[in-house]
Amino acid sequence: MQKLSFPDIEYKEDPKRRNDLAKEPKIKTLLDDLGIDIKDVDRLSLLEDYLLNNRKCDGCKGLNECRQEVKGQRIAISYDGVIFDELEYCPYYRKALDENSYLSNLVYSDIPQRLSRLTLDDLKAEMHSLDSKDDRLRLFVLLSKIAGGESSKGLYIYGSFGVGKTYMCIAFMNTILKNGKRGAFVKVNDFINRMRKLIVTDDQEYEDILDAIKNVPYLILDDIGSETISAYSRDDLLFNILDYRMERDLLCLFTSNLGIDDLEKMLTYDKNNNAESLKAKRLMERIKYLAYPFHLSGENRRFK
Numbered sequence: 001m002q003k004l005s006f007p008d009i010e011y012k013e014d015p016k017r018r019n020d021l022a023k024e025p026k027i028k029t030l031l032d033d034l035g036i037d038i039k040d041v042d043r044l045s046l047l048e049d050y051l052l053n054n055r056k057c058d059g060c061k062g063l064n065e066c067r068q069e070v071k072g073q074r075i076a077i078s079y080d081g082v083i084f085d086e087l088e089y090c091p092y093y094r095k096a097l098d099e100n101s102y103l104s105n106l107v108y109s110d111i112p113q114r115l116s117r118l119t120l121d122d123l124k125a126e127m128h129s130l131d132s133k134d135d136r137l138r139l140f141v142l143l144s145k146i147a148g149g150e151s152s153k154g155l156y157i158y159g160s161f162g163v164g165k166t167y168m169c170i171a172f173m174n175t176i177l178k179n180g181k182r183g184a185f186v187k188v189n190d191f192i193n194r195m196r197k198l199i200v201t202d203d204q205e206y207e208d209i210l211d212a213i214k215n216v217p218y219l220i221l222d223d224i225g226s227e228t229i230s231a232y233s234r235d236d237l238l239f240n241i242l243d244y245r246m247e248r249d250l251l252c253l254f255t256s257n258l259g260i261d262d263l264e265k266m267l268t269y270d271k272n273n274n275a276e277s278l279k280a281k282r283l284m285e286r287i288k289y290l291a292y293p294f295h296l297s298g299e300n301r302r303f304k
């Protein structure tokens with residue numbers, strides 16, 4: 001068999017290329033930081049790629065004007081005897097990651113994006129303008145106490161449409177998340193529909209969500225009473241969650257357009273008008289155990 005031989009490839013370096021690179025301020029700073037001399041660099045192409053890539057960051061004032069291929073990521077060079085390149089997050093990206101880290105405490109969320117940063121602190125200015133007997137201020141004080149761990153019983157916040165029940169609860173939720181506690185914000189109606197589908201399509205996900213909602217230290221059930229009542233939602237899903245939480249004194253906040261008595265009536269009848277007073281009562285008992293009723297009055301802020 002014929003033996004193949006390859007000619008040695010002789011690498012001829014262009015000294016100008018090395019000199020030009022050495023003069024670049026970005027490369028100078030980089031080499032100083034790494035504590036090496038350009039003479040020690042064997043792969044000049046890495047430095048050239050680094051230079052081209054990092055120039056895209058010149059003058060950048062934030063992630064929204066990022067010119068990198070992957071937002072917030074750029075080439076970095078390291079040295080451990082030889083130089084090598086890797087991707088790093090830029091300072092703007094790292095800051096955004098830090099600012100959002102509290103969201104990892106949120107185990108289930110129906111919070112709209114636009115309110116994902118709202119905290120009780122953001123409501124302080126508005127609270128200063130209110131009379132001490134104002135519902136909104138009293139609710140603010142109660143929510144602040146609960147967030148500060150001063151009260152272990154939750155609230156059943158009811159009142160008409162658009163008065164800001166959901167808004168205040170979201171501010172509460174983001175506050176406890178930022179204090180390092182875990183929470184879940186659940187829109188009851190959407191949750192029931194989602195779980196009803198999952199129970200047939202994905203047992204494991206169903207169990208995982210149920211487990212998370214049962215055990216999370218702070219749970220908000222938003223807009224209870226807006227759902228269509230069925231034996232499944234009342235006697236299985238909601239009862240299971242609230243019974244479990246009652247046994248363990250886990251904190252729950254509720255919001256509803258219905259007062260406690262109206263909620264009980266609503267829970268009594270299913271869509272075929274069958275009355276199940278006992279089943280409604282045993283769910284209501286859990287709610288009453290977990291939360292004090294609080295009426296929030298005020299104007300509809302929805303279209304303001």
Ligand code: ADP
Binds near residue numbers: 159167302
């Ligand atoms: P509810 O849950 O009582 O029906 P929401 O909390 O959804 O009412 O509030 C209705 C609308 O008013 C929402 O768009 C919400 O963002 C806005 N809103 C409520 N409270 C405030 C507030 N204190 N400051 C500014 N906007 C508010």
Ligand code: MG
Binds near residue numbers: 166222223
């Ligand atoms: Mg609401």
